[in-house]
Amino acid sequence: MTIQVVIIGAGIVGAAVSHQVARIGAKVRVLDVVGQPGQGAATRSTWAWLNANKKHPKHYRDLNLAGLQRWKAEWPALVHSCGSLLFDDDDEASLSDPVYPGQHVGPEQLRQLEPFVSEEMGDRGAHLFPQEAWVDPQVVCREMLSKAKANGADVLLGPTHQVMGLLTRTEEHVARVTGVVTADGTTHPADVVVVAAGAETMPLAALAGVQVPLLHKPAVVAITSPLTGADGLPRQLTRHLISTAKVFVWQRPDGSLMLGDTRAHEDGSTAWGESLLQRAAELVPELVVAGARVERVEVAYRPWPKDGHPIIGPSSTCRGLYIATMHSGMTLAPEVARLVAAELRHWDVAAGVARGSEAELLEAQAVLRPYRLDRDFEEGARRAAYAWK
Incomplete structure (x- = not known):
């Protein structure tokens, strides 16, 4: 079955996820209030510095390194390897x-x-x-969204496409998101809603009663x-x-x-x-x-999870809602998008999670395990994710 995926956000994370998810044959629609790709607050003002330096612990360093390597492998013409x-x-x-x-x-x-x-x-x-590098955030967002469109994705940008509400219903005492409503009054049905809206992820998820713990660190x-x-x-x-x-x-x-x-x-x-x-x-x-x-x-206004590490994965309290927000989004985006696409390729719509025994899925779930929304953020916040002074 072809799943319908609505992605909220056309910044670097949303653009990368739309590219990868469109490649697996999902029906993708990207929505963003900003009229040009990569012009939202966090992506527009990013350093776009691709690195894995001073990031802790090892699993987080490794994820950033995988992101840096994927940039160079998949988008070599867009990477400035300046060091x-x-x-x-x-x-x-x-x-x-x-x-x-x-x-x-x-x-x-x-x-x-x-x-x-x-x-x-x-x-x-x-x-x-x-080995560290730089990319132009607007150029890469345009390129990723262009490739998503070539694979059938709809990309709707501008004030009329601002997401104003999440459509939900209750099934067996559990909430399910079934789509979104935009400022022009359009209903966009979805099996999965991926919230990749940077610092706006927290208020958007709250529309479905889901708490995403982000710090205010502009x-x-x-x-x-x-x-x-x-x-x-x-x-x-x-x-x-x-x-x-x-x-x-x-x-x-x-x-x-x-x-x-x-x-x-x-x-x-x-x-x-x-x-x-x-x-x-x-x-x-x-x-x-x-x-x-x-x-x-x-x-x-940067998306900064309370413990410094990415938040990636489905909500356990609202089926069909998938969160993808993180600091270091420029470095992580292409690798995270690959992992998200692996989960959505094996998505069980009824359960609101990915299921299966395929190697691709098991590998993605193993990598993403430390970054789920239901982890202990208080414990994680006691340890520094970044060693920058």
């Missing part, structure tokens, strides 16, 4: 990981890698992770205008994704820079953006000479 440089990093253990190796680079090598880094910072050396990023040389072409002052204790710096292919740090707050003021640029200029003084200026400051 990352971490300054002020005293985590020597991360350099000796045989599965995810890094290396210490001294001042001389560092100046070859990043000639515009300040002398003071260059003298400190840094840790290099050459991030603020500043984007500069593109730097150009005398020839009018982009002038690249950095070559890697760079992080220090004070600032993250990434120069995109068009010459613009994305700046941020690890603090969670909602100060999207021009003053905060200028403070990020000032810190970046301490790292790369040539930014001042090149006339770098902040073009806009954005507050990114």
Whole structure:
């Protein structure tokens, strides 16, 4: 039987899931209030930094590594393998990981890698992770949704397609979701509703009485205008994704820079953006000479589960409701989408879960077991999922 799947969200997770689920022959419909793929809050403002660095425990590191590898295997033309440089990093253990190796680079090598880094910072050396990469979030979302459409998916974007309600009924004292209603009054029937709506996952799931424990952890990023040389072409002052204790710096292919740090707050003021640029200029003084200026400051409302780890899988209290929300969504999306598609390929509509003994399904369920909605989030929150300072 062909199942009907409604996917709420056309950001990176929703786009990746729609691509993979359409490939298995499901009848897919993607709905998003935002009119352009990847322009929602979290995906639009993401660093799009593909990495498995400093993520704990091992099963979570391995899932991120699988995501990074799947990006390179399935979407090689969209992956910029730039590598990352971490300054002020005293985590020597991360350099000796045989599965995810890094290396210490001294001042001389560092100046070859990043000639515009300040002398003071260059003298400190840094840790290099050459396998890490970057993707353009809007480009990859468009490409994934395009491939989903080629496999028969409907992609409906814009304010009239905002999901306003989940249709539910009670069967044998258990709730079942049967579809969604959008702002234009349209009913979209579904056997499975996948909520992949970033920070909006929590209020959407609550419409069906399902609690998804997300923390409020916004991030603020500043984007500069593109730097150009005398020839009018982009002038690249950095070559890697760079992080220090004070600032993250990434120069995109068009010459613009994305700046941020690890603090969670909602100060999207021009003053905060200028403070990020000032810190970046301490790292790369040539930014001042090149006339770098902040073009806009954005507050990114990130989906951040209470214990830091993804929430992936069916609700046990509302049949047919499937949650797919996570931090590190850019890295994880293509691998998570493959696992979600494996479950939906073997979906038991009546039970509201995937069932079977096929190797594909058993492998997916084994990987996803730590990330189910009914886990102990309080216990998980006592352990750090990320070792970033």
